[in-house]
Amino acid sequence: MKDRMITPRAGKPGSLAGATALLVLALLSIWPALPEARAQEAHGLFFSANQAFREGDYSRAAQGYETLVRQGRAGADVYYNLGNAYFRLGRLGLALVNYERARILAPRDPDVDYNLRHAKGMRVDEAEKIREFPAAGWLAKVTGREVFIAFAAVNALFFLILALRSFRDWEWTWYAAIGLAILWAVGAFAGGLKGHQAATDHRAVVVEDQIEVRAGPHEEDTLLFLLHTGTVVDQERMEDGWRLVRFSQDKRGWTQAPGVEPIRPLGPGNGPT
Amino acid sequence: MKNRIVPILMFLALLGAAPVWGAVSVTLEVDRAQVHMDDTVSLICRVTGSRDATTPVIANLDGFDAFPAGTGSRFQLINGQISTSMDHRYQLTPLRQGTFTIGPATVKVDGQIYTSNQVQIQVMEPQFQAGEDEAGDLFMKATLSADRGYPGQEVLYKLSVYSVHRAELTALSLPEVKGITLKQLQKPLRYGTTKNGRSYDVYEFTYALTATEPGAFDLPPARLQLTVYPPRRMPSGFGGVLNDDFFNMARGRDVSLASQGVSLTVLPFPEQGRPRDFSGLVGDFNLESGLNPKKVRAGESATLTVVIRGKGNVRLIPELSMPDLPGVKVYPDQSAFTEEVTNSGSIGEKTMKWALVPQKAGEYILPPLSVSFLNPGTGTYQTLTSKPFTLAVELGEENGVAGASGGPGPASDGKRKVAVVGEDILPIHESPEAVMPAAMPPWWVAALILFAPVLAAGGCRAWKHAARKRAGKARGAAAKKALKRFTGQVRAMEPRADDLLRTFNEFLVVRLGLDAASLTPGEAKKSLLAAGAPPEPVARAAGIMSNLEERVFAGRGWENDAALAGELTETARELDRALKRSRPRP
Missing domain, CATH: 1.20.58 (Methane Monooxygenase Hydroxylase; Chain G, domain 1)
Known part of the structure; x- marks a missing residue:
């Protein structure tokens, strides 16, 4: 027993275990601090974006809110504020996308509902009735x-x-x-x-002033109709940078992907273009 | 019989119909608005509502030689009312070129003078030039109203078929040229004309020719299939009486005709002076505008109307847009477009309306709206502009606008309807919770939350099952030792009836694994038989138990009976063996 105690090989496991224990202790001690630090950073970003909005610097405000979205720190209010920033920038389509996202997260928020209706009222294209499930x-x-x-x-x-x-x-x-x-x-x-x-929510919003919807996913294909910013369409699929969208039962065609922004999924993976 | 009823009913209807003589009117009509010097025009003066009118006096016929061509009268039965009219026909031969306005015609009925409308006729150069005199009995001529034009301009392409004899047209093949479209205008005309002293029947087809791009276009000849009926003289044996069209027995002859080709030069739109809003509109147009009412209260609406009408490629009349007006909500209405196709081209009208709802009192100057077109006659652009209207807006009576402007007092009930005076988005949300999104938990947490109660309930069920199983096992173990315990107790005690009954009862309860505290002889018998014990020892045990119970209830429970104790022990052993042989109770 004594020999084993004094051999170097016998001493190594003991030191490794001690080091591991120290590392675990250190991790445990900083573990609660990591989310807290991220939350502090997110709060700072949110407040600075709000400040930029109040000062009329809507572009900087939008960037701040977008950063929060990319970080996965966006609740309904961040999307709502982002919609307001885009609205002030004259980007009606992007404003509507973010109002819709805010409504998904806070469907009973009266402010979101009001701003969404207000923005919809400024659309050029007349929306066509969509049949919905009764519930x-x-x-x-x-x-x-x-x-x-x-x-x-x-x-x-x-x-x-x-x-x-x-x-x-x-x-x-x-x-x-x-x-x-x-x-x-x-x-x-x-x-x-x-x-x-x-x-099955494949809604998307036209975010450019005007998009061309064609019969096929090529520039040479026949132009079917034009849609304008803020118009909501259903995206059916995407191929080679083109989206197949449906505006109504008889208005369906392909448009270039950047002109249309899907509402879902929410979160970091779906920032505006 | 049925065939007779219909005419009788019609006759009765005629008798019952109320003649309308009172509404006298006079109208002038011509069969064509454009003629050539070598044509004749048919003019009809129609007097409706009276058959007692004087012969019409037609003014402004100095450009024509007018010859009466007879009169005709007509009756009409419409909705049970009879109307009558008298047609006075004239043949007009132009004396000189130019545009002439004929009429009005005046008639006198019962001492009262009635006046007609006027008609306009454009007389153009002779259609036949020198050298074309030998055109023959049958020929077709193609003409263009202009040999130069612009993209989109309507040029009239006219095909005239001249035939001395009666003819029936069967098929017309129009020239096809890339970049040129032909649209037929109204139905073909048929009229008579005279050339070099010969009378022709003329069939006239008019098309609107439109070129989409500049260039020089040569239109090949148009081709026509027709059947001609030349007169066949009857034998002169009847003194020439039968040499009349009425007795014409001519047989048709199929003929193919071709017109001459025509050329058209389509010029590009002039660069000089081209307005920014030029949309390719070519022709002659005018614009009318109106604002009604010109004075409203805040919150009420006024309607601005702009009408563009004219002749040319009217389908290209643009949709005008109203610029934003600060303080005024503008609601555009669906525009209305009408098009009439005449033999002189397309005439169209587009009416656009905007509802203007001012939000505050004041004076609003409406910006003029304009549209530009190319006048093909002059080759220059023209811009039509609406009037710059001023909309005077007074304070609203029943809305908050008035209140906001310090307007009149409240309504009679002391309340005002609140009106929206402006719209904007609501402000941003600044709660720090915005960056702590309440998202759905991860799938494994959600699964844990949902399945934990299921697992807990299942665990409880399993635990209870296990407890029952354990209890069963304990009972089994106790049952195995029940006989040994019973015999030991019997051996150790005095064989009193009450003690023997209690001890045997305990033995049965433990041996059979029952929950009951004590058994009657009947219950014991039933339970033992159910457990598989043979009937004979069971009956004996029940009998011993009855015996013991009688002693206990008779107050002789203290009696010792060693023989009964031995019999009871032997019965217990026999039952225990029988129960061991039978299927063990779980």
Whole structure:
């Protein structure tokens, strides 16, 4: 035992373990500080962008908000402010894109709703009626996160009651289980529908003053119609820098990708051009 | 029978119809507005509403030789009312070139004078030049209204078929030239004319010829298929009476005709003086504008109307746009466009309207709107401009605009309808929470949140199941030792009836793994049989239990009975063996 204690090979594991322990301790000590530092940086950027907006430097304000979007720090208010900045810059299309994104995150925010309607009123092209799923109206007033939280709560209560009934056959637990089962089914349906809506939301907004929609993805193809900034289209697919868009049932064609900005997905990967 | 009813009904309807004699009117009509010196024109003076009118007196016929060509009357039955009219026909032969306005015609009916409209006729140079006199009985002539034009300009391409004899046209093949389009104007005309003392029937087709690009264009001849019916003289044996068109038995002869080719030079649009807003409009146009009303209250609307009408490529009349007016909301209306195709070209009219809603009191000067076109006659551009209207706006009565401007007092009920005086976006949000987005949790966290309760409920179920299983095992172990415990207890105690009954009861409960605390003889019998014990020892055990119960309930529970104790022990052993042989109870 003594020999083993004094050999160098025997001493190395001990020092390595100690170093590892120190490293883990150091990481643990700074771990809470890393997100905090990033949050401080994001707050600073947000306040400076707001300050630029107040001073009328809308271009700098837009850059600040865009940086927050790229960093994944954008909530509904950042998208809303970004929409305001683009609106002041006369970029109606980009303003509408960001108002729409803000509305996805905060569907009941009256400011977002007002500015979105105001911006839509300035569009040149007359929007055509889009048929919607009947439940889309009320479902559009809640976010996917809210649906998830509500469903998670119902889910927890439902299985809690089931667990309780493993030990006690109280009568009220039976009624509670039935009621919660109905709520569970409704929540699951709403969650599924919301997910489907998000997955099939291919709306995009014309962000250039005017775009040409052609019969095919080439400059030589026949010009079908023109769309103007702020007009909402459905993007069907993208090929070689061209997007296949549909404005209405009978107005569909290809346009160059930079002229149209998809509303989804939100987050760092989908900044404006 | 049925065939007779219809005429009778029509006759009765005629009798019942109310004749309309009162509305007297006089109209002048000509069959063509453009003629050549060597043509004749048919003029009709129609007097409607009276058959007692005097012979019309037609003014301004000094450019023509006029010959009466007969009269005709007509009846019309429309919606049960009869109207009558009298046509006075004249043949006019031009005396000189120029544009003439004929009329009005005046008639006198019952002492009252009625006056007609006027008609305009343009008389052009003779269609036939010297050297064309030997054109023959049948020929076709192509003419252009101008030999020079501009892209988009409508040049009249006219095909005239002259035939001395009756003819039926069957097919017309028009020239096809790249860059040239031909549009037929109205239906073909048919009229008569005289040339060198010979009378011709003339069939006239007029097309609007439009070139899309500058260049020199040669139009090849147009070709026409027709059937001609030359007269065939009847035998003179009837004294020449049958030599009349009525008795003409001529057979048709198919003939092919070709016109001469024509040339057109299309000039490029002049660079000099070309307005910025020139849209390719070529022709002759005018513009009218109006504002109604010119004075409104704030919040009310006035309508600005601009009408562009004229002759030429009218489909290119541009859509005018109203510039932004500070303090005035402008709502453009859908423009209205009408086009009339005449034998002299396309005549069109575009009407554009804007609803103007001023937001505040004051005077607003509306900027003039303009449109430019090329006049092909002069080769110069012209710009038409609307009038610079001034819209006077007073304070609104029932809205907040008036209040904001210190206007009149409130309405009678003391309340005002609030009007929107301006619109803008709402300000930015500055809450720091903006940069802490409440996003959806990662999928694994979401799955954990959703499946944790499921797992918890399942765990509870499993735990309870395991507990039951453990209890069952414990009962099984106790059952195995039940006989040993029972015999030990019996051996150690005095064989009192009450103690024996209690001990045997415990043995049965433990051995059978029951929850019950005590069993009656009947329950014991039922349980033992259910557990697979043979009937004979079961019946014996039930009998012993009954015996013991009788003693206990009779107050003789203290009685000792060693023989009964031995029998009970033996029965217990026999039952235990039988139960071991049978399928063990879980």
